[in-house]
C-alpha cells in the first residue's frame with residue numbers, strides 16, 4: 001500500500017452530484033467544435049455595404065494588395081471587399097485580433113470568399129511570439145471552387161504572450177472578394193467541477209498528465225481541465241522534438257564561422273509558451289524526445305547540414321549526437337531552472353513490430369518509416385550512445401526512458417526487453433515508455449490490443465525491474481461513433497486502467513495523449529477522456545468510478561511485480 005486512503009468514495013461523490021446511472025448520452029461532436037450556440041455574441045460584423053474596409057489591412061510592407069469596397073461581386077447586399085493587386089500567394093486581406101478582442105477567449109470566425117475567376121484560398125492565422133518570431137498556421141485549406149466558398153465558425157483564440165495576432169486570406173495571385181465577415185465570442189464554458197480530478201484520484205499511485213500543444217494554452221476550458229485533471233505531468237505534443245529544436249540556419253552559420261560541423265545549434269522557441277506555463281504552474285515535464293527517426297530533419301545527418309549533402313560518417317554523427325544532447329539539456333535547465341524535467345524519452349520508436357531495426361533511409365517530407373539513424377550507423381547501435389550521452393548530460397532527477405508504440409507486440413516487446421536488459425546492466429536506462437495508442441473498436445473482443453495482451457506486456461516490462469510510464473495513452477472508437485461505441489470505449493479504458501493500476505508500484509506516470517477529442521491526432525475516432533464540449537466522457541467515469549480519493553500524504557513502498 002503506497003498511500004493512506006480516505007473513505008471518500010468517488011462513486012458516492014459522483015452519484016450524489018450528477019447521478020452515475022444517468023451519464024448523459026454523448027453525441028458525436030463536431031471535430032473542431034465548429035458551432036456557436038445561442039449564448040455566443042457577435043463582436044464584429046461587416047457585409048461591407050457601408051463601403052468601410054478599414055478593419056482590414058494587407059500583410060505588411062511587401063504585400064502589394066490594395067483593399068477597397070466593390071460592387072463587382074457580393075453575397076449579401078451589393079458590396080463586398082475586393083483585394084486586388086496581389087503579387088504573391090501570401091498577399092491578401094488580414095484582420096487583426098489582438099487590438100479588438102480579449103486573450104484566453106474563444107471566438108468563431110465566419111466569412112465568404114471568392115476568387116475573381118476561380119476560388120483557391122486558404123484561411124490562416126499568424127502571431128508574433130515573445131521572442132519576436134512570427135508564426136503561421138492554416139486554419140482552413142482548400143477553399144476551392146468556382147463560386148463563393150464559406151469559412152464557417154472557425155475557432156480562434158490567443159494568449160497574452162502573443163502580439164500582432166491576425167487571421168488572413170491567402171492563396172493564388174488573383175483578386176479575392178470577401179463578404180459577410182463575422183466574429184462571434186463563444187459563451188464562456190465552465191468545466192465540470194463536481195467530478196474528481198484524475199490526478200487527485202491517483203495521487204498516491206502515479207502522476208497523471210497529458211500532452212499539450214501551444215494552441216491549447218489560449219483555450220481557458222482546456223487549461224481548466226489540464227489544471228484539474230492532468231497537472232501531474234506535461235509532455236509537449238511536438239515542440240520538443242528534433243525538428244522543432246534543431247535550427248538549420250544557425251547550424252550552418254556556426255559551421256561557416258568555426259569550421260566545426262559537429263555542434264548542432266538549437267532553440268526552444270516553439271516550446272517556450274508551454275514551458276513558461278509549466279514553470280509558472282510548477283508542473284513536471286516529460287522531455288519528448290531526443291533520438292527518433294521521425295520528425296527529425298534529413299539535413300541533420302548530412303554534410304554541411306544540407307538536405308542534398310552526403311550522409312556523414314558514424315564518427316561525425318556520434319559527435320553531433322553528443323553535442324545535441326548536451327546543448328539540449330544545458331539550454332533547458334539554464335532557461336527553466338525551476339522546472340522538474342523528471343523524465344526523458346531518450347530514444348523513440350527504434351524497433352519495428354517484428355523486433356528488427358528500421359530500414360535505413362530518409363524521412364523526405366516526413367511520414368516515412370525509414371530511419372536516418374540506421375542509415376548512418378548501419379543498425380541500432382546508435383541507441384547505447386544516445387543513453388550514454390543522456391545519462392551524462394541530463395539534469396539530476398531526470399529518468400531516462402526508451403519509448404515505443406505497439407509495445408505489446410511480441411517481436412517488438414522482446415527486442416525492447418533485450419535492449420533494456422543490456423542498458424540496465426550498464427546503468428544507462430531507468431524505464432520503459434509504453435506509448436499505448438490503443439483501439440477500443442466496436443467490442444471488447446475486437447479491441448486491439450486485448451486487455452490481457454496489454455496486461456502481459458506490463459508484466460514483462462515490470463519483470464525488467466525498471467520503471468514504467470504510460471506515455472501517450474489514447475483508445476479509439478470506430479469513426480462516427482454511437483453511444484454504444486462510447487460504452488465499449490469506457491469498458492476498454494476501464495480494463496486497461498485496471499491493468500495499469502494493478503502494476504502501479506512499478507508505474508510512475510500515466511500520460512493521456514491530449515485533452516479533448518477534437519484536439520487529438522486521431523480526432524475522427526474520439527480517443528480521449530473529454531469531448532469537444534469539455535465534458536467528461538463515459539471513459540472518464542469508468543476509470544474513476546469506485547475508487548477512493550486519497551489524502552495528500554504519499555508513502556512509497558517496495559516495488560512489486562504482481563501488482564499487490
Ligand code: 9MR
Nearest residue numbers: 237238288294295348405435437472521
Ligand atoms: O501528437 C503528435 C501529432 O501532433 C503529430 O502530427 C505527430 C507527427 O509524428 O506526432 C504526434 O505524436 C506522436 C509522438 O510524438 C510519438 N508517438 C506517436 C504520436 C502520435 O503520432
